[in-house]
Amino acid sequence: MLYKIPKSFINELLSNTNIVDIISSKIKTIKRGKNYYSICPFHNEKTPSFSISFEKQFYYCFGCHVHGNAIDFLINYEKMNFLESIKELSSLNGMKIPNSKIINKKYYKKKKLYDTLKKISLIYKNNIYKKKNKNVTKYLKTRKINKKSIETFSIGYSNNLKIIKNYYIKKNKKFIKNLIKSGILYKNTNNTIYNRFVERIMFPIKNLKGEINGFGGRTIFNKVPKYLNSPETIIFKKKENLYGxxxxxxxxxxxxxxxxxxxxxxxxxxxxxxxxxxxxxxxxxxxxxxxxxxxxxxxxxxxxxxxxxxxxxxxxxxxxxxxxxxxxxxxxxxxxxxxxxxxxxxxxxxxxxxxxxxxxxxxxxxxxxxxxKLLKNNKLSNPEEKTKFSIQVKNIIEKIPGKIIKFFLKKNLIKKLGISKVKNIKLQNKKKKKKKI
Ligand SMILES: [Zn+2]
Structure with missing residues (x-):
């Protein structure tokens, strides 16, 4: 879906925003003259070359040349997408995005699931310390997981409830609906609602902002499968989400x-x-x-x-x-x-x-x-083996965009093949020819 936010709104939003406040709330800045400076958050450095101008409402790094406005900063530093950064700045300024209903439909759909997973994660976390779940703390102890880690990673436990009972469903209709949407529960063909994660240690998988996308669950009773992940949902993409x-x-x-x-x-x-x-x-x-x-x-x-x-x-x-x-x-x-x-x-x-x-x-x-790896089963003892090796390395080098690393890999290849002299002659010939032209 393509979102169109009026340019006038973005301009107004930026003029209401103070970029110095936004950046200073995230990284340490110091005032020097008119501008503010900090260690650049986009490249490694020891002396601050990242400057923020209040006048221009702009940041610029003299080291790596990144630059932009408050929106760009949120996108690059907080890894937000465009809409998210607009939303963040709007809420900071108490501004309402025009046509926000259309614009935010997809966002709200996701937000509901994030909220649901946050809620269930707290329930899981509380389960850990319940007396009847002694097995869980015992298991975590054998894995030498300390309390601080349980907190940091919001580790939890899903109980032994296999089927969600009717009275509970009636009482928590919306919550149950969203739990199904987010893959925590699932409906069978007979319309019974089941718990996907039963008696498992629950590891919340979060995005860069800390919102929970899904869970990984590890059985504590040696059940199969040992690990079970959330299914694909609108917020959980197995191939993209990363734990930690x-x-x-x-x-x-x-x-x-x-x-x-x-x-x-x-x-x-x-x-x-x-x-x-x-x-x-x-x-x-x-x-x-x-x-x-x-x-x-x-x-x-x-x-x-x-x-x-x-x-x-x-x-x-x-x-x-x-x-x-x-x-x-x-x-x-x-x-x-x-x-x-x-x-x-x-x-x-x-x-x-x-x-x-x-x-x-x-x-x-x-x-x-x-x-x-390529030389493990190749002794380079005859022209055929050397050819095979050359082709393999060549195919790999071709895919690399970095020019300098490419150059050194080629050099390495030549050295391994023991043909440095031949190559040198070739290179020299080329140079001479060029000069003649
Ligand atoms: Zn920089």
Missing amino acids: LFETYKNNRKPIKKLLIVEGYFDVITLFQNKIKYAISILGTSINEKIIKKLFNITNTIICCYDGDDAGKKASWKTLKISLAYIEDNKILKFIFLPKGEDPDSIIKKEGHKKFLLRIKNAIPMSKFLFT
Whole structure:
């Protein structure tokens, strides 16, 4: 749906808004002369080059040249979409968006579900501490999840109610309706309403603003499946939603220096508990381009840290392949390969924070993983093997947009093939020819 907000309204909104207040409420600013300054939230720096002009109602970074008005700031910093930023500024100014009924129809539909999930999340959270649910606290204890983490990640518990009883449905008609829409409950063909999550630890999956999109539920009684996620809804997209993204975003200075991609909920939480507060989980779905694009939008360095098993290795290779199209020269992709049978949750419990930091520090860069993997079953001992290898590397290099990294990968390829001299002669010939022309 396309929203048309009158330009006059946007102008009025901006003239009522003070960009200095908006930005100062989110990051620390200092006044110097006419303007305000701060450490740029869009690139890494030590001295403030991010300036905000009250006169022009504009921000500009002398380091990375980002610039814009209050709306642009909310879009880029809070990752809001255009409509959301207009809504935020309107509500701050007590202004009503014209034709808001039409404009906001879709938004309100989503908002209802966000509110519903927030409500149910609180119910789940309260369940944890109920006496009859002792098994839950016991289970969380065996996983070494502390109270602070339960709070930070709003962990909860869904009770043993399988079928929603009629009197309850009558009493809470709207709530039940929205619970069905958001996938918490489902209606069977016989019109009975069932609880999707029964006796499961509930992990709310939040968007960047902290709104709950859906849940992941882990059985505490070894039922199948071990993990169950919310179904696709208008607010929950399995291929896009990430666990831990909100908590990471909230607990790190912007721009976020690096992100760890892990597989599980407990990986994210245990790492967080051990002061690694920048891990996100891909919710059991396989990694895809949308996720990589989203993450490279937030950070310049992605480190994959999948489980130490064959599936984890395969996921690493898949991540490499689908990330290629996003490897600009300022983007870095690295890999941590854990010992067999370990995952981030188990290894950091065994080794502790410091040793895990070492693993991060020593993560293998994409280029190294690439060559090691392709040369694993290829000794380059004859022209055919060399050709095969060259084609494989060439196909990969072609997909990368970063020119400098491309250059060095090519150089690496030539070195591995042991043909540096031939290539040099070729390059020289080209240059000479050009000069002649
Ligand atoms: Zn900047």
